[in-house]
Amino acid sequence: xxxxxxxxxxxxxxxxxxxxxxxxxxxxxxxxxxxxxxxxxxxxxxxxxxxxxxxxxxxxxxxxxxxxxxxxxxxxxxxxxxxxxxxxxxxxxxxxxxxxxxxxxxxxxxxxxxxxxxxxxxxxxxxxxxxxxxxxxxxxxxxxxxxxxxxxxxxxxxxxxxxxxxxxxxxxxxxxxxxxxxxxxxxxxxxxxxxxxxxxxxxxxxxxxxxxxxxxxxxxxxxxxxxxxxxxxxxxxxxxxxxxxxxxxxxxxxxxxxxxxxxxxxxxxxxxxxxxxxxxxxxxxxxxxxxxxxxxxxxxxxxxxxxxxxxxxxxxxxxxxxxxxxxxxxxxxxxxxxxxxxxxxxxxxxxxxxxxxxxxxxxxxxxxxxxxxxxxxxxxxxxxxxxxxxxxxxxxxxxxxxxxxxxxxxxxxxxxxxxxxxxxxxxxxxxxxxxxxxxxxxxxxxxxxxxxxxxxxxxxxxxxxxxxxxxxxxxxxxxxxxxxxxxxxxxxxx
Amino acid sequence: xxxxxxxxxxxxxxxxxxxxxxxxxxxxxxxxxxxxxxxxxxxxxxxxxxxxxxxxxxxxxxxxxxxxxxxxxxxxxxxxxxxxxxxxxxxxxxxxxxxx
Numbered sequence: 394x395x396x397x398x399x400x401x402x403x404x405x406x407x408x409x410x411x412x413x414x415x416x417x418x419x420x421x422x423x424x425x426x427x428x429x430x431x432x433x434x435x436x437x438x439x440x441x442x443x444x445x446x447x448x449x450x451x452x453x454x455x456x457x458x459x460x461x462x463x464x465x466x467x468x469x470x471x472x473x474x475x476x477x478x479x480x481x482x483x484x485x486x487x488x489x490x491x492x493x494x495x496x497x498x499x500x501x502x503x504x505x506x507x508x509x510x511x512x513x514x515x516x517x518x519x520x521x522x523x524x525x526x527x528x529x530x531x532x533x534x535x536x537x538x539x540x541x542x543x544x545x546x547x548x549x550x551x552x553x554x555x556x557x558x559x560x561x562x563x564x565x566x567x568x569x570x571x572x573x574x575x576x577x578x579x580x581x582x583x584x585x586x587x588x589x590x591x592x593x594x595x596x597x598x599x600x601x602x603x604x605x606x607x608x609x610x611x612x613x614x615x616x617x618x619x620x621x622x623x624x625x626x627x628x629x630x631x632x633x634x635x636x637x638x639x640x641x642x643x644x645x646x647x648x649x650x651x652x653x654x655x656x657x658x659x660x661x662x663x664x665x666x667x668x669x670x671x672x673x674x675x676x677x678x679x680x681x682x683x684x685x686x687x688x689x690x691x692x693x694x695x696x697x698x699x700x701x702x703x704x705x706x707x708x709x710x711x712x713x714x715x716x717x718x719x720x721x722x723x724x725x726x727x728x729x730x731x732x733x734x735x736x737x738x739x740x741x742x743x744x745x746x747x748x749x750x751x752x753x754x755x756x757x758x759x760x761x762x763x764x765x766x767x768x769x770x771x772x773x774x775x776x777x778x779x780x781x782x783x784x785x786x787x788x789x790x791x792x793x794x795x796x797x798x799x800x801x802x803x804x805x806x807x808x809x810x811x812x813x814x815x816x817x818x819x820x821x822x823x824x825x826x827x828x829x830x831x832x833x834x835x836x837x838x839x840x841x842x843x844x845x846x847x848x849x850x851x852x853x854x855x856x857x858x859x860x861x862x863x864x865x866x867x868x869x870x871x872x873x874x875x876x877x878x879x880x881x882x883x884x885x886x887x
Numbered sequence: 888x889x890x891x892x893x894x895x896x897x898x899x900x901x902x903x904x905x906x907x908x909x910x911x912x913x914x915x916x917x918x919x920x921x922x923x924x925x926x927x928x929x930x931x932x933x934x935x936x937x938x939x940x941x942x943x944x945x946x947x948x949x950x951x952x953x954x955x956x957x958x959x960x961x962x963x964x965x966x967x968x969x970x971x972x973x974x975x976x977x978x979x980x981x982x983x984x985x986x987x
Contacts, residue, residue: 459950524954524957527958527961528957528961531961531964531965534965535964535965535968538968538972542972542975545975545979546979547976547979547980550972550975550976550979551976553972554915554969554972554973554976557965557968557969557972558909558915558918558922558969561922561965561969562909562922562925564965565905565922565925565926565929568926568929568958569902569929569932572929572932572933572936572951575933575936575950575951575954576936576939579948
């Protein structure tokens with residue numbers, strides 16, 4: 394069973410070999426097959442964790458920490474792995490050229506980068522020491538930056554450069570935090586750090602280290618106010634690339650932020666820092682939500698919506714660090730569920746936007762009147778994905794936001810509740826803007842002759858329904874997500 | 888002042904200079920250099936942390952040294968990617984235009 398963890402890391406990288414050797418057409422299919430196998434492996438990890446009720450663990454080369462490197466999948470990791478692998482596989486399918494369709498073909502590099510992303514994401518979700526996580530984040534950045542500038546247009550290159558600079562600054566800050574942690578504890582392994590932290594309350598230098606790591610992760614995840622790189626990068630990339638960038642790539646640093654503050658940091662320290670993260674989250678939801686309303690291009694609108702939706706995770710921290718065990722667990726579940734459901738709905742929306750732009754030849758909102766006639770499935774995918782962003786039932790976004798809202802009200806954090814509701818209204822504003830335009834009749838009565846590519850719109854629709862399906866989860870802390878918490882190595886003295 | 892402290896302070900100064908450069912440099916090349924100076928500072932601080940292992944009878948704690956080497960490789964790759972991107976940007980933008 395534990396071998397699944399190693400396979401999840403290595404299979405995507407082995408898949409690069411046929412891609413390098415074969416021609417683009419065979420390579421595409423090979424990449425799709427490998428990503429499908431990768432998704433199968435990630436789902437198998439999830440099933441194994443759920444069936445055994447324990448975290449899977451593996452020591453590379455049989456060497457246990459502190460000297461060796463350990464991989465570990467708990468419920469939260471498994472959920473993130475399954476989500477990202479599914480989105481990556483469906484994106485590869487979406488990006489394959491339709492037989493006979495006039496859609497622009499994605500270069501072979503795109504599929505190579507997808508495979509690299511798959512491996513880097515799995516490493517970020519499985520690694521258990523702060524330095525391996527640094528390497529995982531860097532691998533992720535190196536795979537994500539070229540996705541932004543696949544077409545090599547000057548605008549894309551500029552956006553990629555800004556993204557790279559933010560990401561590199563973020564990774565050095567993170568590394569400085571890692572150095573301070575090592576200087577204080579002499580270990581970087583989560584389980585051993587938790588054990589050391591439980592023995593003695595940490596001093597200010599651990600707080601400084603956590604602050605540095607968090608600032609670095611915020612820069613990589615584009616959490617307000619470090620979000621400036623995201624809209625041009627995500628909106629400028631080709632649609633299939635935007636879908637993975639917005640849906641899964643930014644989730645890895647957010648996942649680590651949750652790990653650091655909810656799993657590693659002692660509760661008093663988490664409680665002290667949580668308001669700062671919550672204020673950043675509230676700023677993201679309100680500022681980016683308003684800016685999204687003002688956009689004239691569809692893809693920029695969706696990109697600002699990503700920057701806004703990340704904010705809900707920031708709101709989770711003060712609630713998850715609350716005194717009441719049940720309400721804080723509910724907030725934690727809401728935050729993690731939000732990460733998963735946002736991935737499905739955002740991937741669906743970017744894919745739909747790509748198909749709409751193919752039909753119209755542009756993505757200026759004012760010119761998209763009548764889109765529901767020529768691209769009905771895409772508009773449906775956009776709308777259903779948007780439901781989840783608005784927080785309308787039934788959708789994963791609804792469940793996640795209700796969990797956050799309930800927890801906020803029960804814990805007396807009314808201002809967080811207000812921000813959650815205001816964010817829903819703003820999301821309603823920008824999602825409905827396109828839907829209203831799409832249902833209108835164009836002024837001059839002419840619609841583009843082209844029609845949407847049906848099977849690719851079907852993929853977007855399937856992802857949107859994935860977000861809807863998450864809405865049928867019960868409104869209670871999920872047992873699966875909390876399997877394997879708190880972090881500890883089985884069969885190893887701390 | 889112990890020599891580890893001296894190295895740590897030097898690393899902190901480098902990190903400060905690098906951060907200043909990264910945040911204020913006008914062009915992308917300046918930012919890339921700033922990132923490298925900042926990274927060098929962080930690696931030096933890590934080296935100073937390793938020196939503390941001397942208390943255990945070793946010349947230095949070998950784990951941070953291994954991590955620093957990995958970090959240097961990663962930083963080198965990042966620099967290569969950034970410079971490649973900068974070259975593409977210059978080619979696309981036309982001759983001599985520096986990224987503001």
